[in-house]
Amino acid sequence: MSEQKPNEENKSNTPPNFPNKPKGPKFTFNFYWLYVALLVVILGISMFDFGNHPREISRNKFYSWVKAGDVEKIKVINKEAIDVYIKKDSLGKAEFQSVSTKPLGKGTNEGPHYTFTIGDLGAFEEELNLYQKDISQESRVNVYYENNVHSIGDTIATWIFPISIVILTIYFIRRMNSGGAGGNQIFNIGKSKATLFDKDLQVKVTFNDVAGLEEAKVEVMEIVDFLKNPKKYTQLGGKIPRGALLVGPPGTGKTLLAKAVAGEAQVPFFSLSGSDFVEMFVGVGASRVRDLFRQAKEKAPSIIFIDEIDAIGRARGKQPSFSANDERESTLNQLLTEMDGFGSNSGVIILAATNRADILDRALLRPGRFDRQIYVELPDLNGRKEIFKVHSKPLKLEQGLDLDFLAKQTPGFSGADIANLCNEAALIAARKNKSSIGRQDFLDAVDRIVGGLEKKNKIISAEEKKVIAYHESGHAAVSWLLQHTAPLVKVTIVPRGNSLGAAWYLPEERQLTTTEQIVDEMCAALGGRAAEQVAFGKISTGALSDLEKVTKQAYASVSIFGLNDKLGNISYYDSQGGNEYTMTKPYSEKTAELIDHEVKKMIDEAYVKTVQLLTDNRAALDKLAMTLLDKEVIFREDLEIIFGKRKWDKEEPIAEQTSVVAPAMSDDNSSADENKTPIA
Numbered sequence: 001m002s003e004q005k006p007n008e009e010n011k012s013n014t015p016p017n018f019p020n021k022p023k024g025p026k027f028t029f030n031f032y033w034l035y036v037a038l039l040v041v042i043l044g045i046s047m048f049d050f051g052n053h054p055r056e057i058s059r060n061k062f063y064s065w066v067k068a069g070d071v072e073k074i075k076v077i078n079k080e081a082i083d084v085y086i087k088k089d090s091l092g093k094a095e096f097q098s099v100s101t102k103p104l105g106k107g108t109n110e111g112p113h114y115t116f117t118i119g120d121l122g123a124f125e126e127e128l129n130l131y132q133k134d135i136s137q138e139s140r141v142n143v144y145y146e147n148n149v150h151s152i153g154d155t156i157a158t159w160i161f162p163i164s165i166v167i168l169t170i171y172f173i174r175r176m177n178s179g180g181a182g183g184n185q186i187f188n189i190g191k192s193k194a195t196l197f198d199k200d201l202q203v204k205v206t207f208n209d210v211a212g213l214e215e216a217k218v219e220v221m222e223i224v225d226f227l228k229n230p231k232k233y234t235q236l237g238g239k240i241p242r243g244a245l246l247v248g249p250p251g252t253g254k255t256l257l258a259k260a261v262a263g264e265a266q267v268p269f270f271s272l273s274g275s276d277f278v279e280m281f282v283g284v285g286a287s288r289v290r291d292l293f294r295q296a297k298e299k300a301p302s303i304i305f306i307d308e309i310d311a312i313g314r315a316r317g318k319q320p321s322f323s324a325n326d327e328r329e330s331t332l333n334q335l336l337t338e339m340d341g342f343g344s345n346s347g348v349i350i351l352a353a354t355n356r357a358d359i360l361d362r363a364l365l366r367p368g369r370f371d372r373q374i375y376v377e378l379p380d381l382n383g384r385k386e387i388f389k390v391h392s393k394p395l396k397l398e399q400g401l402d403l404d405f406l407a408k409q410t411p412g413f414s415g416a417d418i419a420n421l422c423n424e425a426a427l428i429a430a431r432k433n434k435s436s437i438g439r440q441d442f443l444d445a446v447d448r449i450v451g452g453l454e455k456k457n458k459i460i461s462a463e464e465k466k467v468i469a470y471h472e473s474g475h476a477a478v479s480w481l482l483q484h485t486a487p488l489v490k491v492t493i494v495p496r497g498n499s500l501g502a503a504w505y506l507p508e509e510r511q512l513t514t515t516e517q518i519v520d521e522m523c524a525a526l527g528g529r530a531a532e533q534v535a536f537g538k539i540s541t542g543a544l545s546d547l548e549k550v551t552k553q554a555y556a557s558v559s560i561f562g563l564n565d566k567l568g569n570i571s572y573y574d575s576q577g578g579n580e581y582t583m584t585k586p587y588s589e590k591t592a593e594l595i596d597h598e599v600k601k602m603i604d605e606a607y608v609k610t611v612q613l614l615t616d617n618r619a620a621l622d623k624l625a626m627t628l629l630d631k632e633v634i635f636r637e638d639l640e641i642i643f644g645k646r647k648w649d650k651e652e653p654i655a656e657q658t659s660v661v662a663p664a665m666s667d668d669n670s671s672a673d674e675n676k677t678p679i680a
């Protein structure tokens with residue numbers, strides 16, 4: 001399906017088939033306006049005194065009121081000012097009408113009504129007594145004294161409260177608005193935390209940046225076409241798909257594919273993780289789901305991308321310890337309701353990604369919610385080559401570097417693994433002060449990523465080193481002599497990571513595995529312990545990871561793949577997890593004993609076969625072990641000299657080194673990454 005560029009008619013975000021697109025409200029109420037109004041009131045009260053304000057008068061006028069008997073009392077403030085209180089009976093006079101009532105005309109003014117300043121308090125008292133000498137003692141003006149100290153400290157204390165209110169209000173408003181609608185603040189806690197990519201913040205990733213996922217790209221490119229040319233599908237009566245679920249192992253490019261959809265579709269794109277819905281407060285997840293879909297419908301046509309949807313989409317009822325009011329379940333219920341909806345062409349398409357599709361709720365996966373499940377698998381040889389082309393563009397490579405060779409060295413690698421490999425190769429080349437990145441730098445990067453950091457200074461005794469050499473030689477010899485094992489390319493006894501030695505293979509990229517192939521792979525894994533038995537007559541703990549791999553393979557072949565004659569065509573593997581809360585084992589104790597017996601028999605037969613094979617080739621085993629002790633690292637050519645060419649090899653020569661490590665010689669189970677090696 002070819003890519004289509006948006007034409008002039010489709011530049012608008014409102015295609016013709018979405019006539020009922022809700023318009024965004026022109027006016028929205030913000031709860032924080034109440035805080036602003038309250039702040040204004042507090043500041044007004046603090047800055048503007050709406051109480052009584054005494055009027056300034058002259059001292060002679062005051063004495064005239066004293067003679068007339070209109071003054072009730074006076075207050076001497078700090079020995080420098082006089083507050084005058086007029087009698088209630090006298091307030092009715094026209095002379096005092098301006099001060100008879102409170103501000104805004106509410107009630108009688110209790111005073112003080114007037115004020116004036118004095119120079120010397122003693123002189124003022126003498127004058128007052130002189131003006132009152134003809135007045136009876138009962139009618140004289142009562143004098144009170146009051147000291148009000150107005151210092152700088154008092155002024156600061158007066159203003160510190162309103163200033164603090166202003167600072168705190170501004171601080172909290174900024175904090176609450178810093179995350180926009182998706183902030184995690186107390187009043188925005190129910191808002192969606194999705195990141196919106198629109199015309200102001202566009203995604204730059206396109207389908208040209210996605211390599212190795214051709215089949216998945218075809219599926220998602222059709223979704224882009226739905227959004228660009230909806231009439232093409234709706235005029236035939238079809239409905240636009242509600243959603244698509246991207247399923248695949250970690251690092252295969254699910255999120256990158258969703259970003260490419262956003263970059264190509266040029267419509268509003270809401271991106272968030274499943275964990276963004278989860279909160280400690282009850283009902284928050286459901287509220288965020290509602291807010292997310294409300295925003296998406298307002299901007300329709302639009303895309304919602306939920307990464308790691310298994311965080312909220314886990315199957316309900318799988319955890320009996322939780323009640324029906326569990327927050328995750330209520331969030332999932334709201335998500336199911338919003339995805340179901342009532343409008344068939346709302347213009348909102350849901351994309352989701354997960355690497356654990358088996359634990360998702362069945363109601364979430366049904367058609368009408370997620371109409372499509374797009375599997376994003378590990379890239380094959382051609383896919384890895386395309387991924388190398390993308391990630392090697394910014395690198396300074398040596399002339400003639402063969403990307404086909406690099407693709408062959410990385411079976412089982414995901415896109416993220418290859419990106420990491422390219423970066424590691426660049427770092428290794430820079431460490432060597434090279435001007436370009438060469439083939440050996442990539443091989444060293446493969447060793448570093450898969451095998452771990454090389455530890456040349458690890459203290460190993462001569463006896464232990466000899467045991468390690470025979471152990472790794474046993475792996476190499478058995479894999480070389482058997483037909484269905486992966487051809488070995490490199491063996492080393494240099495410690496890497498937690499392993500004391502490693503054997504490197506080039507596994508065949510196959511989809512099906514036969515019983516003979518499983519047995520030969522088990523023999524190759526047991527080759528290390530068998531070599532110790534043949535050479536020294538005793539065994540060590542170095543085969544732990546080998547035994548773990550063999551045990552898993554044996555149980556899988558017997559109880560899962562139905563490859564055992566005694567049990568027959570029966571598989572006790574439940575891919576849907578339906579028996580999680582029924583029986584621990586879906587078979588009887590007698591059958592369990594039979595499974596254990598057949599597994600042990602299978603492993604014992606493989607071990608006997610391996611010991612016999614190494615005994616028949618003891619001279620070649622000793623020569624290989626001595627060569628490995630001498631060189632520490634040997635390659636395919638050394639094995640060809642000792643054992644001769646493998647008669648099962650194809651005519652096409654195999655590369656010098658590969659990226660896959662066999663179970664390593666180690667005292668623990670943390671050897672090289674076995675996920676890179678396909679098992680039955």
